[in-house]
Structures are given as C-alpha cells and as structure tokens.
Amino acid sequence: MSDESKAGAIELPVSDNGYDAIHAKSAVFYDLYERKGELKHQTHYCPGCGHGVVHKLIAEALEELGLQDRSILVSPVGCSVFAYYYLDVGNVQVAHGRAPAAATALRRSCPDKIVIAYQGDGDLAAIGTAEIVHAANRGENITCFFVNNAIYGMTGGQMAPTTLVGQKSTTSPWGRRPANEGFPLHVCELLATLEAPVYLERVALSDNKNIMRARRAVRKALELQRDGAGFTLVEILSPCPTIWNMDPVVARHWVAEKMIPAFPLNVFRDRKPVMPVNNAPPRRPVPDVLEIFTEQKTADTSLPPKHAHHFKDFTIKIAGFGGQGVLLLGQLLTEMGMREGLEVSWLPSYGPEMRSGSAHCHVCLSKERIGSPLISHPDVLVAMNEISLRKFSSEVAADGLILYNHENLPSDFVPPQGRVVCVPASQIADKLGSAKVANVVMMGALLEETECLASGTAVAVLEDKVKKLDLLELDRRALVAGRHFIDEQAHLGAVNQPDGFAD
Ligand SMILES: Cc1ncc(C[n+]2csc(CCOP(=O)(O)OP(=O)(O)O)c2C)c(N)n1
Numbered sequence: 493m494s495d496e497s498k499a500g501a502i503e504l505p506v507s508d509n510g511y512d513a514i515h516a517k518s519a520v521f522y523d524l525y526e527r528k529g530e531l532k533h534q535t536h537y538c539p540g541c542g543h544g545v546v547h548k549l550i551a552e553a554l555e556e557l558g559l560q561d562r563s564i565l566v567s568p569v570g571c572s573v574f575a576y577y578y579l580d581v582g583n584v585q586v587a588h589g590r591a592p593a594a595a596t597a598l599r600r601s602c603p604d605k606i607v608i609a610y611q612g613d614g615d616l617a618a619i620g621t622a623e624i625v626h627a628a629n630r631g632e633n634i635t636c637f638f639v640n641n642a643i644y645g646m647t648g649g650q651m652a653p654t655t656l657v658g659q660k661s662t663t664s665p666w667g668r669r670p671a672n673e674g675f676p677l678h679v680c681e682l683l684a685t686l687e688a689p690v691y692l693e694r695v696a697l698s699d700n701k702n703i704m705r706a707r708r709a710v711r712k713a714l715e716l717q718r719d720g721a722g723f724t725l726v727e728i729l730s731p732c733p734t735i736w737n738m739d740p741v742v743a744r745h746w747v748a749e750k751m752i753p754a755f756p757l758n759v760f761r762d763r764k765p766v767m768p769v770n771n772a773p774p775r776r777p778v779p780d781v782l783e784i785f786t787e788q789k790t791a792d793t794s795l796p797p798k799h800a801h802h803f804k805d806f807t808i809k810i811a812g813f814g815g816q817g818v819l820l821l822g823q824l825l826t827e828m829g830m831r832e833g834l835e836v837s838w839l840p841s842y843g844p845e846m847r848s849g850s851a852h853c854h855v856c857l858s859k860e861r862i863g864s865p866l867i868s869h870p871d872v873l874v875a876m877n878e879i880s881l882r883k884f885s886s887e888v889a890a891d892g893l894i895l896y897n898h899e900n901l902p903s904d905f906v907p908p909q910g911r912v913v914c915v916p917a918s919q920i921a922d923k924l925g926s927a928k929v930a931n932v933v934m935m936g937a938l939l940e941e942t943e944c945l946a947s948g949t950a951v952a953v954l955e956d957k958v959k960k961l962d963l964l965e966l967d968r969r970a971l972v973a974g975r976h977f978i979d980e981q982a983h984l985g986a987v988n989q990p991d992g993f994a995d
C-alpha cells in the first residue's frame with residue numbers, strides 16, 4: 493500500500509439529523525481508493541449492492557484471521573472487476589470466468605498463500621462453468637466466493653444461468669421460461685455431487701441475521717483453506733437493486749422472498765474427502781522430471797563455467813520474420829539461463845504463417861521468481877529485420893540496447909532511445925556458408941556485448957541441441973563470428989564509433 497493512500501485522512505460527514513456517521517472499516521481495505529474520479533473514500537458499487545457487503549465480510553475475516561499479508565484475491569470480469577482498488581491484499585484480475593484456473597496456478601505455485609477466487613454468477617456459472625467444476629473436482633485448496641445476484645449486472649441485465657424462472661431480463665423479456673432458456677443452475681448442488689469439495693454453503697444477504705450467517709461462512713471457508721483442507725465455496729445470494737430496478741430495501745426483501753425459495757440456504761458439504769492411500773503426488777523438482785541436468789550430473793567436466801550475472805533481471809525481445817530462428821534463439825537463451833541457475837521465461841508470439849510472417853519472443857532471465865513473462869521495456873531488442881526495428885525500438889528501456897541485423901541503420905531512422913549496435917548477422921552467416929545461422933551470430937554478439945550469459949554455456953547448449961555434426965560446427969563458428977564482430981568491428985548505426993557505442 494502506498495504511504496500516500498495510508499496517510500489520507502477521511503473526513504467523516506455529520507448527517508442532518510444530528511447523528512455522526514461512523515465509517516469504520518477493516519484495515520484490510522485501503523484508506524483511499526486510488527481509482528479515477530473524486531470519490532476516493534467510496535466504492536464504485538451502486539447503493540444497496542451486495543458486492544460491497546461481501547467485500548466487507550472478506551476484509552473482516554482476513555483481518556480477524558491475520559491473513560491479510562498472505563492473501564491473493566483473484567477478481568473477475570463483472571461489476572466486481574475493480575475489487576483490487578479496495579482490498580489491500582495481493583491482487584490479480586483475470587479474464588471472464590477464469591478465476592478458479594488462475595487461483596489454481598497461484599495456490600499451487602505459492603502454497604503458503606491464501607487464494608480467493610471472487611466471481612459473479614455470469615462469470616462463474618456461464619462462461620466459467622468448466623473452470624469451477626474442474627477446480628472443485630480437483631479439490632484445489634482455494635476459496636471461491638460466488639456472488640449470485642441472478643443477473644448480469646455489469647453488462648446491463650442479461651439473463652444469467654441463475655436467473656429465476658419467470659424473472660425478466662434484457663435477454664428474457666417475457667421472463668425466463670424453462671422450456672426455452674432452461675432451469676436456473678444450482679451451483680452448490682451441482683458441486684456437491686463431486687467427491688473433492690470440502691465445504692460448500694449457500695448464504696444470503698437478505699437481512700442482518702443472514703448476513704451474520706454469511707459472515708461465519710466466509711470466515712469458515714478461509715479458515716479451512718488456511719488449514720490446507722481443500723476446495724471451499726460460499727455462494728452468496730446478493731441484491732442488485734440497479735438492474736432489478738428496485739429500491740435497495742425492496743431488493744433485500746426480494747432476495748428473501750424470491751431468491752431463497754429458489755436457491756435454498758444450506759450447508760451442502762462440510763467434510764473432508766476420503767482419499768485413497770498413497771495418494772500424494774511425487775514431489776520431484778521440475779528439472780529432474782524433465783531430465784534437464786542428467787548429462788551434467790554424470791559428467792562434471794561438462795558443467796558450464798560459473799558466470800557472474802551482473803543483473804537482477806535481464807530482459808530480451810527478439811523479433812524478425814518466421815524462418816530467421818527468432819523463437820529458437822529465445823529458447824536457446826532460456827535454456828542457457830536455466831543451466832546457469834537463473835529463473836527464466838520464454839514467451840513466443842507469431843502469426844499464422846510458418847515462414848516470412850512476423851515473429852517475436854520475450855526472454856526473461858532473473859535471479860528471482862519471474863512475475864510475468866511479458867516484457868514491456870526490454871533491456872535488449874534483437875531486431876532481425878527493419879520492420880521489427882521500426883516497430884519495437886520505442887519499447888526498449890532508456891538505457892537499453894538494440895542489436896540490429898544490418899550493416900547500417902536505415903538512413904531515415906533515429907532510434908528513440910537506447911544505444912544501437914548494427915551486426916550484419918545475415919551477411920556473416922552467408923559468408924560462413926548458411927543464412928540459417930544468422931541467429932547464432934546474433935547470439936554471439938549479444939553475449940559478447942552484454943555478458944548476460946557465458947559463451948561456454950552457449951556452446952554446451954548447442955552441443956546438446958544440434959544433432960547434425962556439420963551444422964554444429966557451423967553454429968560454433970557463427971557464435972565465434974558474432975563475438976568477434978563485437979570485439980573488432982562493432983558499429984553504431986551507419987557511423988563508425990571508436991568504442992562502437994552511442995555517445
Ligand atoms: C469473454 C467475455 N465475454 C463476455 C464479456 C461481457 N461480460 C462482462 S461482465 C459479464 C457478466 C457479468 O455478470 P456477473 O458475472 O453475474 O457479475 P455482476 O456484474 O452481476 O456482478 C459479461 C457477460 C466479457 N467481458 N468477456
């Protein structure tokens with residue numbers, strides 16, 4: 493949380509009738525909500541909306557259980573998309589319906605965290621039906637808070653899978669008719685047919701008593717997750733006064749009178765699943781499973797030389813057209829990074845064409861866990877053609893480097909930032925005997941110029957990956973040629989510089 497937002501004092505209004513309004517809120521909420529507009533002390537939810545109440549219940553439970561600093565909230569697409577403005581926990585906002593899948597990844601990769609998937613009924617029970625069913629069936633140790641307001645709120649009131657029989661919506665203007673639109677989906681009942689879920693309860697925000705029940709259910713689900721019990725879900729019947737076109741008080745009554753009879757409140761599951769014996773999955777490190785280090789383990793002499801990495805994170809974008817080995821160069825660098833003990837990621841992007849279409853990839857090398865494989869401002873851009881140079885050079889970090897596959901920069905081109913080294917990799921490769929190894933020439937230049945990884949590791953990786961001996965020999969020469977070019981002839985654009993760099 494920013495100091496600024498913590499420091500912001502909220503002026504409490506005094507109402508006309510003489511009562512002081514007390515705006516006490518859980519410490520799990522930010523003091524001020526750093527969102528657009530003036531109203532930084534209030535949420536974007538409509539008056540009487542159930543989402544605000546559910547946020548409050550979650551915040552209070554996290555505070556009481558002391559879980560704030562360990563928690564990650566996965567917010568959905570829907571009216572609650574902005575939950576991250578309000579709750580001061582780890583926040584991830586995901587695509588429509590995907591919260592259980594994202595929560596699965598977060599919980600499995602960060603097993604000490606409390607991961608909450610927050611979803612509306614359109615999000616969970618329509619587009620995201622598969623995700624919730626499979627997360628529940630796998631017994632993921634996540635908690636899902638499922639806000640069922642029987643309608644799509646955010647998009648203006650289309651029918652949801654949970655819309656009641658007879659309830660009007662913009663897409664069921666005569667009221668939901670089971671013969672045409674099917675019956676409302678009962679998510680808790682559906683999930684209760686599965687073996688794995690540990691706790692499934694439906695509660696309602698219809699009145700204070702039921703809100704207190706909801707409060708206990710929210711807390712219990714989080715406690716169970718904290719204790720590693722397994723999959724928990726609380727369905728919360730919730731008012732949407734705006735789309736229902738009702739006064740907030742009337743909307744609460746509607747929850748009681750119409751929704752509860754259609755969606756009975758109940759604890760549908762409160763037990764641990766019976767697991768077969770010897771059920772635990774094998775716990776082996778990924779490199780072991782992928783047999784990445786097999787050769788090095790048996791022959792210590794083939795271990796790459798130790799390399800001192802001068803960075804915490806080093807990011808590279810490699811771009812060109814299909815057939816230039818752009819993606820392969822990225823893979824080789826990630827493999828090298830892995831062998832040098834770094835965290836790595838490789839994110840490719842290419843068009844439908846195999847040859848000649850544009851292709852690029854992002855490579856992250858890091859001493860720490862990588863948050864996202866997507867790079868906005870690479871330390872190095874390797875532009876294998878002019879289109880990539882023009883398209884991506886403005887993205888390069890201010891003190892970054894552009895390696896351009898040509899003798900000179902185009903005469904009309906001024907790099908927006910960073911320094912440029914022109915490396916005629918394709919020409920060099922041609923002279924060596926095959927245009928195919930231009931990417932390896934560029935790799936040699938990159939390693940020599942940045943010293944991000946050891947060239948010894950590059951040789952070891954090439955020896956493992958390239959099976960044809962004549963091609964391997966060519967690759968070795970290409971690597972050396974790229975390094976020598978930097979040492980002996982590097983240019984800045986069209987202009988020779990004594991040191992090869994920009995001023
Ligand atoms: C892939 C995709 N499909 C459709 C949409 C449009 N969309 C946005 S929110 C939403 C449904 C929201 O309803 P619900 O999940 O019930 O949440 P509420 O707004 O009622 O809280 C839909 C269909 C979208 N954003 N993305």
Ligand code: SF4
Pocket residue numbers: 536537538540541542543571641645646731732733734735
């Ligand atoms: S439209 Fe409905 S669900 Fe969305 S914020 Fe308003 S009351 Fe809440």
